[in-house]
Amino acid sequence: MEKSRPLWANPLQFVFACISYAVGLGNVWRFPYLCQMYGGGSFLVPYLVMLIVEGMPLLYLELAVGQRMRQGSIGAWKTISPYLGGVGLASVVVSFFLSMYYNIINAWAFWYLFHSFQDPLPWSVCPLNDNHTGYDEECEKASSTQYFWYRKTLNISPSIQDSGRVQWEPALCLVLAWLVVYLCVLRGTQSTGKLEQLANPKAWINAATQIFFSLGLGFGSLIAFASYNEPSNNCQKHAIIVSLINSSTSIFASIVTFSIYGFKATFNYESCLNKVILLLTNSFDLEDGFLTASNLEQVKGYLASTFPGKYSEVLPQMRNCSLQAELATAVQGTGLSFIVYTEAIKNMEVSQLWSVLYFFMLLMLGIGSMLGNTAAILTPLTDSKVVSSHLPKEAISGLVCLVNCVIGLVFTMESGNYWFDIFNDYAATLSLLLIVLVETIAVCYVYGLRRFESDLEAMTGRGLNWYWKAMWAGVSPLLIVSLFVFYLSDYILTGTLQYQAWDAFQGQLVTKDYPPYALAVIGLLVASSIMCIPLVALGTFITRCLKRGDTPPAA
Amino acid sequence: MLCLLFFLVTAVGAELCQPDAENAFKVRLSIRTALGDKAYAWDTNEEYLFKAMVAFSMRKVPNRETTEISHVLLCNVTQRVSFWFVVTDPSKNHTLPAVEIQSAIRMNRNRINSAFFLNDQTLEFLKIPSTLAPPTDPTMPIWMIIFSVIFCIVIVAVMLLIFSGIRQRRRKSKGPSEVDDTEDKCENMITIENGIPCDPLDTKGGHINDVFMTEDERLTPL
Numbered sequence: 001m002e003k004s005r006p007l008w009a010n011p012l013q014f015v016f017a018c019i020s021y022a023v024g025l026g027n028v029w030r031f032p033y034l035c036q037m038y039g040g041g042s043f044l045v046p047y048l049v050m051l052i053v054e055g056m057p058l059l060y061l062e063l064a065v066g067q068r069m070r071q072g073s074i075g076a077w078k079t080i081s082p083y084l085g086g087v088g089l090a091s092v093v094v095s096f097f098l099s100m101y102y103n104i105i106n107a108w109a110f111w112y113l114f115h116s117f118q119d120p121l122p123w124s125v126c127p128l129n130d131n132h133t134g135y136d137e138e139c140e141k142a143s144s145t146q147y148f149w150y151r152k153t154l155n156i157s158p159s160i161q162d163s164g165r166v167q168w169e170p171a172l173c174l175v176l177a178w179l180v181v182y183l184c185v186l187r188g189t190q191s192t193g194k195l196e197q198l199a200n201p202k203a204w205i206n207a208a209t210q211i212f213f214s215l216g217l218g219f220g221s222l223i224a225f226a227s228y229n230e231p232s233n234n235c236q237k238h239a240i241i242v243s244l245i246n247s248s249t250s251i252f253a254s255i256v257t258f259s260i261y262g263f264k265a266t267f268n269y270e271s272c273l274n275k276v277i278l279l280l281t282n283s284f285d286l287e288d289g290f291l292t293a294s295n296l297e298q299v300k301g302y303l304a305s306t307f308p309g310k311y312s313e314v315l316p317q318m319r320n321c322s323l324q325a326e327l328a329t330a331v332q333g334t335g336l337s338f339i340v341y342t343e344a345i346k347n348m349e350v351s352q353l354w355s356v357l358y359f360f361m362l363l364m365l366g367i368g369s370m371l372g373n374t375a376a377i378l379t380p381l382t383d384s385k386v387v388s389s390h391l392p393k394e395a396i397s398g399l400v401c402l403v404n405c406v407i408g409l410v411f412t413m414e415s416g417n418y419w420f421d422i423f424n425d426y427a428a429t430l431s432l433l434l435i436v437l438v439e440t441i442a443v444c445y446v447y448g449l450r451r452f453e454s455d456l457e458a459m460t461g462r463g464l465n466w467y468w469k470a471m472w473a474g475v476s477p478l479l480i481v482s483l484f485v486f487y488l489s490d491y492i493l494t495g496t497l498q499y500q501a502w503d504a505f506q507g508q509l510v511t512k513d514y515p516p517y518a519l520a521v522i523g524l525l526v527a528s529s530i531m532c533i534p535l536v537a538l539g540t541f542i543t544r545c546l547k548r549g550d551t552p553p554a555a
Numbered sequence: 556m557l558c559l560l561f562f563l564v565t566a567v568g569a570e571l572c573q574p575d576a577e578n579a580f581k582v583r584l585s586i587r588t589a590l591g592d593k594a595y596a597w598d599t600n601e602e603y604l605f606k607a608m609v610a611f612s613m614r615k616v617p618n619r620e621t622t623e624i625s626h627v628l629l630c631n632v633t634q635r636v637s638f639w640f641v642v643t644d645p646s647k648n649h650t651l652p653a654v655e656i657q658s659a660i661r662m663n664r665n666r667i668n669s670a671f672f673l674n675d676q677t678l679e680f681l682k683i684p685s686t687l688a689p690p691t692d693p694t695m696p697i698w699m700i701i702f703s704v705i706f707c708i709v710i711v712a713v714m715l716l717i718f719s720g721i722r723q724r725r726r727k728s729k730g731p732s733e734v735d736d737t738e739d740k741c742e743n744m745i746t747i748e749n750g751i752p753c754d755p756l757d758t759k760g761g762h763i764n765d766v767f768m769t770e771d772e773r774l775t776p777l
Contacts, residue, residue, distance in 0.1 A: 110705075114698035133684040172702065179709045186716050282583065285633040289587035392724070394717050 021372030022246040024365045029336045031250035032257035046207035055211040057471035060239035066226025072379030073220030080447045086536030091220035093529040095376035101423035104411040106366040107173035116355035123148035124346035141507025145343040157414035164414025171412040178405040218432040221372040224379035231459045264344040265326035272321035431529040437480045444473045572630040572641045578650040581681045583637040589677040597636045612663040
């Protein structure tokens with residue numbers, strides 16, 4: 001019946017796999033942004049509280065379920081109750097959506113990595129225009145890093161409606177990224193992983209959300225990893241270790257990111273000042289080197305009073321340079337990684353080295369998370385006898401990677417980045433909250449908390465602390481419900497959804513409304529994973545009724 | 556008489572060279588920005604050198620080989636350092652067309668720059684755009700090379716893993732199939748409770764030899 005399940009070689013491998021899954025791009029580009037938006041160090045308070053109250057209990061729950069049931073997400077939840085197979089299926093669907101769009105980030109990281117071996121770095125200089133008399137117009141209006149990101153990497157179209165063609169360069173990088181993922185999962189998932197975020201004005205909401213998504217709850221990846229554990233494994237200790245390491249990585253990454261912000265802000269501030277100095281020196285024919293940053297304000301006042309006419313001509317061209325304004329530009333997501341960081345890197349000494357190291361790190365994080373995601377999809381597939389009897393493991397992994405790669409080509413089109421943002425914002429957010437809520441309720445009330453407790457004791461030999469029981473049964477579900485209600489109400493109140501489109505003529509981002517079919521896709525994304533839960537429950541109920549109707553129950 | 560002539564000449568010269576005059580160009584130097592401590596002062600000798608360089612550039616233009624230094628007129632020198640200049644014809648009544656001067660300066664820009672230890676950004680001729688260095692496009696983009704290398708390595712690794720997996724499976728299927736059968740039988744007899752095999756909970760692993768068990772029981776003292 002059940003072949004002996006492959007096991008992790010040692011508990012350390014399992015811990016590393018979980019850490020690699022949990023620690024990922026969100027730690028680097030989401031957490032520092034949240035810190036900056038919600039008061040820096042003080043954001044740590046809600047973050048740590050949410051970690052202890054929500055993150056650790058839910059992480060422990062998922063690991064315990066996986067270790068106890070020794071199956072992937074679909075099998076595990078079906079075991080708890082036949083009506084709850086939909087939860088596992090919903091997890092797989094969400095993981096599938098995630099793996100569709102997530103690997104394009106790795107493709108972009110590869111693209112930048114390959115371009116880091118040039119002098120000068122391609123994003124540090126603007127290309128020349130057609131008659132070689134100046135720089136390309138779009139690049140002048142924006143900046144060279146933005147130009148390289150929006151034009152050379154994405155070749156972005158002005159709106160989501162203009163699809164354009166598939167760009168072969170990012171498509172090649174996407175294929176390579178999928179090949180690397182396939183290479184790692186080919187033999188069975190004994191490796192790494194990680195996950196994502198969300199947003200809203202309230203610091204606590206954001207802290208709760210950040211913890212939730214950063215740990216990668218609800219995708220089924222953690223259940224999949226834990227299902228390969230020895231039954232006697234101390235998953236309580238591992239849950240605490242993984243969540244602590246995940247949080248400390250986030251905090252460490254913010255320290256680095258803040259120093260990058262500071263460097264970039266200082267550099268931009270100084271070049272802004274230099275531009276103003278040059279403008280004034282040229283307009284008023286002042287002696288070269290006379291105007292410096294220290295006497296700028298004095299001289300400006302003197303010029304305004306002595307040559308008011310000429311000064312008023314020059315005034316519109318002068319920018320108000322402010323270090324505060326530079327520091328206040330908080331960016332998250334792909335904008336942080338590929339624009340802000342590259343801008344900082346291009347101004348450093350030996351920029352090629354830093355660039356290579358940075359994009360290599362991004363790749364490690366991204367591929368680690370991809371492996372966790374793919375594990376979430378592959379484990380239920382290889383567990384199910386229907387699929388694994390017909391195809392060997394390698395073929396299943398290959399098929400999954402191939403399908404995802406082909407669908408992922410959508411994100412290499414000219415409008416691909418807009419679709420990426422849709423998936424990034426909506427594919428995994430509401431659905432995950434609901435999935436984890438159902439998971440918690442299923443374990444505590446459907447399976448029975450006492451029964452689960454005795455199972456864990458028998459399995460690991462250790463009792464269950466009252467703290468975990470209190471969290472699982474009460475606090476965490478309440479927290480998730482409130483998060484869920486908050487997001488729904490926020491969406492209803494805001495009304496239509498908008499997105500940022502790149503305008504090539506102005507050289508900046510503009511806000512546009514989503515067209516109806518994009519809204520339909522969003523609705524479909526959210527609904528398709530959530531609907532699995534009630535639909536499977538209904539289906540199981542109907543089949544059971546039919547079976548009971550056909551054969552009278554044995555005495 | 557001579558004084559009058561001299562006065563006339565300078566007056567005419569002054570009219571020809573004026574800011575925004577016809578065929579006049581403004582030049583801007585940023586010596587301190589370029590050279591820092593080693594900056595030299597801009598004096599009449601440097602102006603003379605400038606006039607010489609412009610005359611030299613004009614001499615390279617066909618039909619203008621007779622341009623002399625005295626044909627180049629400078630005016631409105633500011634502290635910046637910036638000034639205007641024109642090039643007159645031998646009669647000193649008209650200025651040479653701007654287009655000719657432009658092309659002459661562009662062709663000899665490097666020589667002029669190096670005479671003053673400056674470059675295109677620190678010695679600016681307004682209205683004479685400098686030709687920017689064309690980007691060096693290698694025949695094969697560098698990123699493609701690195702991409703191809705990594706791609707090939709990954710493909711080879713994938714192939715190796717697939718083939719070794721196939722070979723392992725073939726060896727297993729040829730090997731002891733009897734062991735497989737007994738294992739299957741053992742697993743069939745494992746009790747399943749609620750869909751979960753009791754096997755994980757059984758620490759002994761189910762390899763108990765029944766024959767010896769029953770003998771022990773028989774031999775157990777009363």
